[in-house]
Amino acid sequence: MLNLDFSFLNWAVIKSNIVPGLLYSLQLTLVTMVGGIILGTLVALMRLSSKPWLQRAAAVYVDTLRSIPLLMVILWFYLLIPTGFYAAIAGSYGVDHRPELAAVITFTFFEAAYYAEIMRAGIQSVPRGQVYAGYAVGMTYAQCMRLVVLPQAFRNMLPVLLTQTIVLFQDTSLVYAIGAYDFLKGFLTVGQIYNRPDEVLLPAAACYFVISFSLSMLVRRLQSRIQIIR
Amino acid sequence: MIEIKNISKWYGNFQVLTDCTTRINKGDVVVVCGPSGSGKSTLIKTVNALEPIQQGDIIVDGTSISDKKTNLPKLRSRVGMVFQHFELFPHLSITDNLTLAQIKVLGRGKDEAIKRGMKMLDRVGLSAQKDKFPGQLSGGQQQRVAIARALSMDPIVMLFDEPTSALDPEMVGEVLDVMVGLAQEGMTMMCVTHEMGFAKRVSNKVIFMDAGKIVEDCSKDDFFGNPDARSPRAKEFLSKILQH
Numbered sequence: 001m002l003n004l005d006f007s008f009l010n011w012a013v014i015k016s017n018i019v020p021g022l023l024y025s026l027q028l029t030l031v032t033m034v035g036g037i038i039l040g041t042l043v044a045l046m047r048l049s050s051k052p053w054l055q056r057a058a059a060v061y062v063d064t065l066r067s068i069p070l071l072m073v074i075l076w077f078y079l080l081i082p083t084g085f086y087a088a089i090a091g092s093y094g095v096d097h098r099p100e101l102a103a104v105i106t107f108t109f110f111e112a113a114y115y116a117e118i119m120r121a122g123i124q125s126v127p128r129g130q131v132y133a134g135y136a137v138g139m140t141y142a143q144c145m146r147l148v149v150l151p152q153a154f155r156n157m158l159p160v161l162l163t164q165t166i167v168l169f170q171d172t173s174l175v176y177a178i179g180a181y182d183f184l185k186g187f188l189t190v191g192q193i194y195n196r197p198d199e200v201l202l203p204a205a206a207c208y209f210v211i212s213f214s215l216s217m218l219v220r221r222l223q224s225r226i227q228i229i230r
Numbered sequence: 231m232i233e234i235k236n237i238s239k240w241y242g243n244f245q246v247l248t249d250c251t252t253r254i255n256k257g258d259v260v261v262v263c264g265p266s267g268s269g270k271s272t273l274i275k276t277v278n279a280l281e282p283i284q285q286g287d288i289i290v291d292g293t294s295i296s297d298k299k300t301n302l303p304k305l306r307s308r309v310g311m312v313f314q315h316f317e318l319f320p321h322l323s324i325t326d327n328l329t330l331a332q333i334k335v336l337g338r339g340k341d342e343a344i345k346r347g348m349k350m351l352d353r354v355g356l357s358a359q360k361d362k363f364p365g366q367l368s369g370g371q372q373q374r375v376a377i378a379r380a381l382s383m384d385p386i387v388m389l390f391d392e393p394t395s396a397l398d399p400e401m402v403g404e405v406l407d408v409m410v411g412l413a414q415e416g417m418t419m420m421c422v423t424h425e426m427g428f429a430k431r432v433s434n435k436v437i438f439m440d441a442g443k444i445v446e447d448c449s450k451d452d453f454f455g456n457p458d459a460r461s462p463r464a465k466e467f468l469s470k471i472l473q474h
Binding site: 127130132133136139140143152155 | 278303317321331
């Protein structure tokens with residue numbers, strides 16, 4: 001039988017090793033969600049524009065990123081962006097935290113491809129008459145999108161956007177590949193220090209489950225509350 | 231005030247408007263009627279360039295809609311439009327529906343916009359609904375709010391695209407009452423509608439369309455009073471809708 005020993009796992013150990021990892025994972029998820037939705041919305045607008053070259057560019061972006069495994073994209077971005085770039089945007093902090101920053105950049109661009117498809121569906125779910133109505137009162141394209149279409153698209157798609165974010169939160173564990181210090185890495189580090197590499201995986205999985213599952217429940221409750229009455 | 235000059239429009243190879251010409255003077259109440267698919271709604275949507283035209287030109291208050299230099303949003307902000315399906319903004323309260331374009335397009339201050347919006351809401355008899363959302367109102371009420379929204383912009387002309395077609399029969403009257411009131415106050419109006427009672431009561435000109443062409447363009451009295459002078463297609467249409 002397995003001979004499991006969790007006695008090493010006390011609050012002091014958790015606080016110094018795992019909590020910083022959790023905070024980073026949450027930060028990565030939140031920053032990526034905001035950045036990814038903003039970038040994704042722009043890509044979606046490009047894809048729905050009347051200019052063929054914009055449509056093409058957006059389609060290539062989305063199709064490419066959705067056809068490559070995330071792990072490879074993480075490795076590529078990490079290896080391709082030179083240290084000088086991080087030094088330029090964040091000084092010595094940037095150089096010291098290269099994997100963590102690389103992960104933020106990678107995830108933002110990668111998730112934008114998925115958010116873009118969600119926002120595209122959301123924009124298309126707003127009836128054409130709403131666009132006409134916006135134009136008819138004198139709005140420009142930008143005003144019509146910002147004030148009329150996107151708020152409705154966003155509301156229609158909020159549950160799907162949040163569900164994608166939960167997937168994103170789980171995917172952030174892949175940054176172990178470039179050595180970023182995230183939630184999982186925190187557990188793995190403790191496992192190494194106390195020579196308990198198998199034991200730490202169980203509480204790690206339990207934590208990911210509890211966080212993701214409660215967020216799913218939250219989304220389900222939210223879903224029924226935010227619907228626009230038509 | 232509005233001059234429609236020899237306009238034609240195609241969807242791909244299908245021609246929806248063929249060489250349509252008419253004019254609307256200040257204070258005119260023009261009713262556009264005709265069988266479904268005859269291009270009435272398309273015609274009215276070309277007036278504020280919601281539907282582009284491929285030939286001809288439309289001059290609205292001295293401004294050409296096909297001139298590349300024309301600021302279309304600015305032009306549209308002076309032309310009120312009411313849609314068949316109301317198209318209120320469902321994510322905004324009635325007050326916000328009335329003030330949004332005033333603030334963002336006309337650059338009015340919030341207080342001024344609210345004052346103007348409330349005046350128009352009162353005019354359509356719905357002041358009590360100002361804090362509700364469109365989805366909480368009946369179809370007739372939504373359409374009256376939509377009229378108030380258009381009026382809040384102080385338009386020089388109002389376009390109505392089948393404003394009562396999507397309404398329950400018992401709500402048609404309340405919307406028509408508002409429209410009659412507007413017409414009697416001298417508002418320039420172009421209305422696509424099947425409401426011949428409305429046409430008889432307040433219009434001064436009737437345009438009859440069939441298959442993308444303007445078949446009749448005459449005074450109301452000619453259109454209803456002198457059926458023998460009408461084209462066969464218009465006569466047939468009239469005989470069908472007037473016998474009830």
